[in-house]
Amino acid sequence: MNEDFRPYAAGTQPPLDVPDYRGTAKRHPLRAKHPMPQTITETTGPRFSERHFPVMADMTKSTSGKEALGERIIVAGRILDEDGRPVPHTMVEIWQAGASGRYDHPADQHDAPSDPNFHGDGRVFTDAEGRYSFLTIRPGAYPWPNHRNAWRPNHIHFSFFGPAFATRLITQMYFPGDPLLAFDPIFNSTPDLAARQRLIAGFDLELTKPDFALGYRFDVVLRGRGATPMEG
Amino acid sequence: MGFTTASQTIGPYWHIIEDKALADLTRFGAEGERIELTGRVLDGDGNPCSDACIEIWQTDPPSSETFPGWGRANTDASGTFRLTTLKPGPVAGRGNTQQAPHIAICILSRGLMHHLVTRAYFQNEALNETDPLLVSIEDPAQRATLIATLEAAGVWRLDIRLQGENETVFLDV
Ligand SMILES: [Fe+2]
Numbered sequence: 280m281n282e283d284f285r286p287y288a289a290g291t292q293p294p295l296d297v298p299d300y301r302g303t304a305k306r307h308p309l310r311a312k313h314p315m316p317q318t319i320t321e322t323t324g325p326r327f328s329e330r331h332f333p334v335m336a337d338m339t340k341s342t343s344g345k346e347a348l349g350e351r352i353i354v355a356g357r358i359l360d361e362d363g364r365p366v367p368h369t370m371v372e373i374w375q376a377g378a379s380g381r382y383d384h385p386a387d388q389h390d391a392p393s394d395p396n397f398h399g400d401g402r403v404f405t406d407a408e409g410r411y412s413f414l415t416i417r418p419g420a421y422p423w424p425n426h427r428n429a430w431r432p433n434h435i436h437f438s439f440f441g442p443a444f445a446t447r448l449i450t451q452m453y454f455p456g457d458p459l460l461a462f463d464p465i466f467n468s469t470p471d472l473a474a475r476q477r478l479i480a481g482f483d484l485e486l487t488k489p490d491f492a493l494g495y496r497f498d499v500v501l502r503g504r505g506a507t508p509m510e511g
Numbered sequence: 512m513g514f515t516t517a518s519q520t521i522g523p524y525w526h527i528i529e530d531k532a533l534a535d536l537t538r539f540g541a542e543g544e545r546i547e548l549t550g551r552v553l554d555g556d557g558n559p560c561s562d563a564c565i566e567i568w569q570t571d572p573p574s575s576e577t578f579p580g581w582g583r584a585n586t587d588a589s590g591t592f593r594l595t596t597l598k599p600g601p602v603a604g605r606g607n608t609q610q611a612p613h614i615a616i617c618i619l620s621r622g623l624m625h626h627l628v629t630r631a632y633f634q635n636e637a638l639n640e641t642d643p644l645l646v647s648i649e650d651p652a653q654r655a656t657l658i659a660t661l662e663a664a665g666v667w668r669l670d671i672r673l674q675g676e677n678e679t680v681f682l683d684v
Binding site: 287288291292293294295297300302303304305306307308309310311312313314315316317318319320321323324325326331359361362363372373374375376382383384386387398399400402436438444445447448449450451465466468469471474475477478499500501502503 | 512513514515516517518519520521522523524525526527528554555556558560562566568569570574579580581602603604605610613615617619620621622623624625626627628630643644647648673674675678679680681682683684
């Protein structure tokens with residue numbers, strides 16, 4: 280069996296040069312990436328244990344137990360590989376702005392109220408079936424200096440590791456029906472429409488807890504091993 | 512069947528999850544040859560990237576209770592990252608080949624829609640001459656962008672140039 284992780288499908292990943300996203304102008308390499316066969320360095324990867332990376336599945340409370348302001352939401356989903364196999368026991372890191380659209384970060388100068396009870400970091404692990412879940416506050420939109428009247432759509436940042444160095448993934452989850460998505464150069468940089476839409480969580484009434492919090496489902500796919508069935 | 516979820520930039524606020532302890536891979540008491548891997552991340556104008564996240568992964572020494580093999584560091588105002596780890600030895604390559612000692616590097620930053628991957632090899636390592644990846648890079652100047660230089664005892668430097676002159680060789684893995 281071919282143990283290599285397969286290449287990304289055409290159009291499903293953003294290019295590095297995104298003229299509408301100014302930050303890429305001086306940071307995208309000009310030369311094509313150097314091809315190389317994967318080795319043990321790429322096909323293996325770090326293991327994270329809950330002992331060293333404690334679970335933080337409730338982001339809605341401060342360390343002293345005080346409640347953050349905003350709309351409580353449950354975010355849950357499954358992490359699968361490209362063949363639909365669950366990615367078990369893998370670490371998921373989460374960070375986001377608070378309800379007012381401000382990060383608890385000194386570089387964030389957005390003139391919106393900060394919430395002393397919301398730091399905006401979370402960490403969970405998938406179970407044996409690749410499922411994860413956490414409780415947070417719906418993040419607000421925030422302005423950024425990319426172009427005139429530029430606003431980031433509501434989003435949550437995610438970091439995934441999967442089984443290997445080659446399966447590393449950093450992405451952002453968006454919310455359904457957000458009018459700002461149409462104007463966001465980061466969201467729109469991925470050429471394939473379906474690939475973009477998969478970054479938008481689905482509202483899920485099943486996941487919604489009565490009298491408590493709305494539920495959003497965000498499923499994620501990490502690279503699979505071997506040639507794609509289409510290639511035979 | 513599905514396709515890998517699209518990458519999005521790590522953005523400027525990833526420090527929300529930053530833990531400085533992760534930059535020291537020897538923090539659990541691993542024994543071996545301790546080294547510092549440092550360098551600057553520079554953009555196409557030669558300006559420092561001061562908000563990048565640098566992650567490393569190495570398969571030698573093998574990861575264990577005392578050695579995670581993985582670490583993460585931020586870049587500071589001068590674009591400098593600093594990681595403390597153990598010097599790797601050679602590892603198996605594909606087929607019957609052997610790879611020279613190296614550390615895999617993942618670069619994440621505002622302005623990068625997808626992480627970049629490169630490697631740090633070590634100057635004056637005899638196996639560099641036969642390492643399959645290094646050998647496959649024909650231009651010696653490009654090859655040199657993957658080779659860390661000894662700056663002081665135990666301190667290895669590899670600068671990462673994202674764009675333009677002396678642009679780092681990034682790997683399609
Ligand atoms: Fe953000």
